[in-house]
Amino acid sequence: MIVKSLHFENYRNLNDNSIVPADNVNVIYGENANGKTNLIEAIWLFCGGHSFRGSKDSELINFDKSFFRLKMDFFAQDRDQTAEIIFDKSKKLIKINEVEKNSSSYLTEIFSAVVFSPEHLSLIKQGPNVRRRFLDAAICQHRIRYASLLAQYNRIINQRNALLKDILKNRELKETLSIWDDSLSIVGAQIIYERFGYIRQLRASSKAYHSGISGEKEELDISCICTAKAEENDSVEVIRDKLRNAFYSSRHEDYHTGYTSVGPHRDDFDIKINGISARRFASQGQQRSAVLSMKLSEADLLYRKNGERPVILLDDVLSELDNKRQDFLLNKVEDYQVFVTCCEESNKEQLQRGKVFYVKYLHLGKDTSIEINNIVGIFDMDTSTVSKHTREFLRVCEKENRIVNVSYELPKSYILYDFSGEYSVYLSPLNSATLLKRMAD
């Protein structure tokens, strides 16, 4: 899967513009708050219509505008395709290959990506529920049936927990608990079995990535922590019996708490580097490397399943990594199209192939910033130097509504701006020398 071009309009702080990425590695470089993450997020939106930052659709529209529009040309399933997302505060319009679709979920069938953002470090740093969510989300992409297993399990566990609370008041109800235990062990065993299978594959692949990132100095190991004491090689039937026994043995504790203390809803997986717990002992760079290895493996597993390589989006991964680890990410992740954001100028020089995109804006006045890459020229409005030809040009622009005045006072300069092939003019209260100095800073 390759993004061939991306056009964005009013998407957060990204003004009307397009990028044409390289098929391999793309470094999106710029200062803080320039819009690097926004760019990555715009690509991710084509995976299903939602932000990976959990933002609402209305938050994605530029503060001063009433809609956003994203259009992507990409290569997938052996052909060139296009997808478009337009959101105007009340309605989201999805078009795939020029055909309107009534749901964003159609996007998941045609485009896929794997994203790493610093928040994913919570996979190591935080509690088991974060890891279970990661695992469940990843398996759902592989097995459609898995989501309904989870829903079924949650429904039964809620009923069992409600019964446990009733038992506190009426002990005779104890008899009925085994009915729930039976159905819970049947569904729960299938969940555990699927998780074991996914972890087995993830372990092998992430071990290889982590070894590469760390220059073969570190070994990453991922293993399941199963509260029912089932083991990876167990069959579904054996897991079911162990789970049922676990429910039985924990009954006394459960009667007191009114909560089911064992089962897949309490399971976890352990991440170790060189045999010791990554959460408790690994350095920042080691933790980052481990999560990255898992994310890259997620991409490998998707490729194995779909025969199509997802696009890899790496937001802010390079900080805290030493040169060798950065070099691995920039130059050794083969066969995938990768987008990496960074703030360090040195990172773009490390890149041996691919493209660098510089995201930088120039502030003109009245809260208006425009993308530096698209500025054609900056000229003073001093009438003595404005030629007849220029005055004529400005008159035409005015007639065609292509002049944006960002000045409360008399404008001192005008900026010629290329909006994907069409010129616009901005009138600024600042003179050209000040603007050019800002651009150079």
Ligand SMILES: Nc1ncnc2c1ncn2[C@@H]1O[C@H](COP(=O)(O)OP(=O)(O)OP(=O)(O)O)[C@@H](O)[C@H]1O
């Ligand atoms: N709906 C919106 N309209 C306009 N601007 C927005 C909107 N949403 C976010 N922004 C702004 O976009 C800017 C860029 O955000 P982004 O997260 O992409 O920065 P970044 O380049 O990734 O920075 P960093 O290096 O700090 O991660 C922020 O200043 C943010 O306030």
Ligand SMILES: [Mg+2]
């Ligand atoms: Mg960012």
